[in-house]
Amino acid sequence: MIRLVGRDDETDDGSLIGSVPTGVPGLDAVLRGGLPELSFNLVAGGPGAGKTTLAQQIVFSNATVERPALYFTVLGEPTLKMIRYQRQFSFFQSDLIGSAVHFINLTEEVLRDDLAAVLQRIIDEVERLAPGLVVVDSFRTLALQASGRDGSDGMGMEQFVQRLALQLTTWEVTSFLIGEYAAPDLDNPLFTVADGILWLSQESDRNSVVRKLQAVKMRGRSPIPGLHTFRVTERGIQVFPRMPGHQEERRPRRHERLSTGVPGLDAMTGGGYPAGDAVLLTGPAGSGKTMFATQFLAEGLTHGEAGVAVIFEEYPEAYLARATALGIDLAAMIERDMLAVIYLRPLDLSVDETLATILEHVERLGATRVVIDSLSGFEVALAPTFREDFRESLYRLVGALTATGVTVVMTAETPASPASSVTLERVSFVTDDIIVQRYVEIAGELRPVLAVVKMRGSRHSRDYRAYEITERGAVVGKRLDDYRTGYAGLTEREGTILDVLIRLREASPALLATQAGVADGDVAGVLERLVALDYASEIGALHERTYRAVAHVGE
């Protein structure tokens, strides 16, 4: 029920303006606390944008027999058809129709070209039923009908809007006018009178459709700026508030370490991943990234720490079956509300939707460990429009997650496809810690090795260590001291230059050419290959570029 705040009343925070909760998940967060009570709002957007659904969701969430909602329909979509479609949503409560929710048709008054009669009819019904909410759908149709009139009743559209707003506020009504408006309509007087404007849009890009909502204006509130994605499901509209552009205030880093679930890796990281860190686990296909990530989750579960796995590349059944084969009964953990496995693969995801889903489960379970497997799959699952700014989105996602204090382990495949944004170079800046896996040739055999290449603010091993994926999971071995090593996929010349780079730790192309005894012109191409294969990383600006070996092999 709408909480009324009279002139002499004050809300808890001392403001005279109370809030009407919208009942639309995520929208109150966008508006920072719901709609201002008694506000005169416009819900605008193109055909099929979801305007009517949004309005009806608000109506059914707030209407009561004592403070009903009046839904005025004007030409446009026939009322019966509108009800027929809207009742498919779970928010639609047919038992409220006629008692708490009243549909009233204004077609007759509108066709008479008599704005005064339209206004009088609305006022009469408001006076009769004393509603808390009023919706006029579609107001645009009413305005268009009125545009060709002679104004013989002495009322122009602008005056009509002014009087309607005045009357509805006087009757203590929170109101919504719905209309198909576009950007060129912004100079419409309605936009000036309205206290709030919610703009709904949908954009098509290739085979994906992304719906967005913007609180263009909201007097008495400071809504989260920008475009917020939303989805229409059988439950109605759900808005996914845009993550803030700035890094959310992060919880102070704890000195606690979280065991990785792999003893050898714990040793390399100085006792495990620092709690609250964002960890990137990168390696080629089949190198066991998922295994390491799953063991991280399982380790937490064993010690009573709830976890969330967000998977993009395999079905949950397959994911759970693989864990079971290793003796990790994740299904039982789901049953005990210790674990959530979120499977996202719709190809029209937004980063905000992904974040909202993860946070919902983190809060529900009180999870401390989150695995995102993998960033490459995540990027593919996003709608094309969000792939374009994937780095920025990932930055905000990781920032928002780690701000809650959870430790996030993300996997990424290397080498990535040329079109992918998920390269070590491009995503390392969002992470605190990076573990690199790769294959190396040891005594004629291709072996997987891993190294810790970055751990923000803490000491760690710089060794490459061989590891095996066994029936019981990943097992990390010793340093590769006793082996003569080679580099998988590198030519002899490339191997030679990499050896030099490892010895120098960091060098310019010119220095490398001199030290390796090769021509300057040959070094550039070799370095490009070494970076692509994650053996080296590029540092510095274009004119003073230097290179650094990613880790040491058998040093």
Next chain:
Amino acid sequence: MVTPPRARASELACQLLTRETLAPPGPDTTFGADRVCRRVSDELCRWIGRDGCHALFTRALATAQTEGGHPVLDTVRTSARSVYCLDGLTDSAARHGAAAATEGAAAVLSALIELLGRLIGEDMALSLLEQSASARPPARASARRERGAQ
């Protein structure tokens, strides 16, 4: 056993008409079935507009006429111009007798409920017709408040 939609629609139509017949006589001396149909028509017009109401009554009347057995409906018409969507029922009652006219009205209302049920769901159709048939001239909220204050 589950009652089929047609039987439920017919049952409600008969209930509405019987209730009106049994009600104590008021200032409106028109034929009882006519009063029920008029109230339903008024309320539907308010909900879905006169065109929508007219379309529903026209289809319901055509269905009742086609299914036969109600000669009383032969002279009943719907009119888009009239506020009331069903013309001629009172005249038919005078010619064919009140019982036959009530049966005819019940057939129209039953078809209307069934049609509405297919469009917006049976539960809502039954509820809407129930409310419509028993609707009384609305009191203003201010009058209700004044009464409440006394």
